[in-house]
Amino acid sequence: MHRFLAILAFYKLFVVWSFIVTAIIGFFNPYLAPAITTKLFLTIFAWYYVSETPIKRKLIFYKNLGITPFKLFSIMFLVDCFLTIIFLTVFKEFT
Amino acid sequence: MIFELDNVELYFKNKRILNGIYLKAETGKVTAILGKNGCGKSSLLNIAFGNLKPKYKLIRLNNKPLLKPLYLTGFVKYLPQNNFIPDGMKLAFVFKTYNLNWNTFIENFEPFSVYKNSKFKTLSGGERRVIDTYIILKTKSEIVILDEPFSHLAPIHIETVKQLISVEKKYKVIIISDHMYQHIIDSSDTLYLLKNGTTKKIENLTELEDYKYLSEGSL
Numbered sequence: 001m002h003r004f005l006a007i008l009a010f011y012k013l014f015v016v017w018s019f020i021v022t023a024i025i026g027f028f029n030p031y032l033a034p035a036i037t038t039k040l041f042l043t044i045f046a047w048y049y050v051s052e053t054p055i056k057r058k059l060i061f062y063k064n065l066g067i068t069p070f071k072l073f074s075i076m077f078l079v080d081c082f083l084t085i086i087f088l089t090v091f092k093e094f095t
Numbered sequence: 096m097i098f099e100l101d102n103v104e105l106y107f108k109n110k111r112i113l114n115g116i117y118l119k120a121e122t123g124k125v126t127a128i129l130g131k132n133g134c135g136k137s138s139l140l141n142i143a144f145g146n147l148k149p150k151y152k153l154i155r156l157n158n159k160p161l162l163k164p165l166y167l168t169g170f171v172k173y174l175p176q177n178n179f180i181p182d183g184m185k186l187a188f189v190f191k192t193y194n195l196n197w198n199t200f201i202e203n204f205e206p207f208s209v210y211k212n213s214k215f216k217t218l219s220g221g222e223r224r225v226i227d228t229y230i231i232l233k234t235k236s237e238i239v240i241l242d243e244p245f246s247h248l249a250p251i252h253i254e255t256v257k258q259l260i261s262v263e264k265k266y267k268v269i270i271i272s273d274h275m276y277q278h279i280i281d282s283s284d285t286l287y288l289l290k291n292g293t294t295k296k297i298e299n300l301t302e303l304e305d306y307k308y309l310s311e312g313s314l
Contacts, residue, residue, distance in 0.1 A: 002192040009181055060146065060179040063166045064231070065192065 003065055004075075010058070011076045014046055022084050026091040035084050043077040096170075096237050097121045097157050098143075098268045105138055105149035112138060113149065115293040120268045120285070122237070125260060127279045128272040129297075129308060130289035136272045137176055139289065140242045143270065144173040171238040174231040176246075178223050182216035186226065189215065193234045200229060203255055221247045225256075232259050238268040245275045257282050276309065 021042060025035045047069065050056055062072050103116035112135045120126035130136045141147035143154070145164025154161040156170075165171045173179075180189055190197050201208045204225060210218060218226065224247045231239060244260075245253050253275075260269060260282050273279050280286070286297040288306055295306065303309045 002188065005188070006184075006192050009184060012183070057175065057177055057179065058181060060173060060175050061181060063144070063146065064172050064179070064234070066166065066169045068167065 003067065006062070006065065007067065007072060007075050008079065010062070010072060011079055014076070014080075018042070018080050018083070019087075022087050025084075026088055030088050030092050032085060032088060035088055036081055039080050039084055040077065043073055043080065046076075047073045096268055097155075098238055098270075099153075099155040099158075100139075100143050101153040101155065102151050103139065103142055103149055103153075104151040105135065105142065105147075111292060113142075113292045118143075118270075118287055118294055120238075120270050122266065122268050123264060124284040125264050125269045125271055125282050126285045126287070127283035128270070128287050128289055128294070129276055129279060129303070130272075131308065132274075134289045135292060136289055137242050140173070140240050140270065140272060141175075144171060144240055146173070146175075165238070170236060171240065172231045172234050172236040173240040174227055174242055174244055176242045178215070178227055180215045180223070180227060180230070182214065184215050185212055186215065187211050189226075189230065193230050195230060195233055200233075203259070204229070204252070221249055221252070224248055225252050228256055229259070232256070232263050236267060239263065239270070241269065241271040241273075243273045244271065245273050245278050253278060276303075 018039070021038065022035065025038060050059065051069070059069055059072070098120045100116060100118040103113050105113040116139065118126065118128070128136050128139065138147060142149050142152055143165060145166045154165060161168070166173070187197060190200065197211055207222070207225070215223060215226070228241070228244045231241065244256055248256065257278065263269065271279065271283065280300065287294045288297050288303065288308055290306055290308070297303060300314050304311055304313065
């Protein structure tokens with residue numbers, strides 16, 4: 001449980017940007033498939049960005065716990081998809 | 096456990112940083128790496144952990160080659176030069192995540208008792224280093240890699256960390272590197288000098304002067 005919460009703490013770095021992207025998607029094209037595809041590309045970009053900048057030092061905390069970058073970003077993607085689906089579902093109800 | 100790092104060859108662009116490396120460390124002994132600034136000590140420790148991919152390397156655990164990064168085995172904990180705990184995390188949460196007991200920590204570092212619910216970023220640089228080092232040393236593992244554990248520490252904390260190292264080495268392979276050579280010499284059982292990209296095992300401390308790591312009369 002604590003490991004999962006630690007992964008959520010890493011996700012916090014990206015959550016505002018993710019929310020902005022979800023809001024833009026919701027406004028222009030509120031369908032799940034393109035939204036999730038966009039989030040997949042953004043997760044891959046975030047992984048690349050973290051690997052190529054000094055932020056990659058933060059990954060050592062997770063590697064010491066046996067959490068690989070692949071596992072970390074995969075769980076982040078799943079959590080992000082879950083939040084995106086909830087947001088878009090609620091958004092469609094009101095538009 | 097016997098840990099061996101062999102045949103490491105590391106290049107940054109076309110510049111050769113490491114070549115012809117051999118390092119052997121085993122449970123019950125502290126193995127230290129000394130070397131001048133920029134000689135590749137931290138790169139070597141990063142390679143051992145699996146955080147940096149060199150052109151070539153061979154890691155053996157108990158004489159068996161390991162083909163995946165060492166951290167994937169779950170045997171190893173690594174203290175990097177910089178703080179590795181995320182700034183916004185509370186210390187109580189970090190200790191729970193690493194399965195460590197806060198009260199046991201406070202027995203060794205009583206002044207830290209007020210920080211249990213503080214975020215890591217609110218501590219001073221030295222206090223952060225104490226927490227980083229304690230977590231890596233005390234978390235369950237078989238191999239501990241420490242990159243500059245004595246940096247930024249107050250003398251009293253250096254002594255406590257040295258005591259912790261001497262306790263933990265009974266159960267763990269400990270590999271350590273630091274510029275505070277006197278503490279390294281005190282704490283270690285095996286010494287390697289990293290010079291010109293290769294490791295040289297130091298059998299006699301005067302070799303450190305012969306290899307110009309220390310000036311004459313430093314010992």
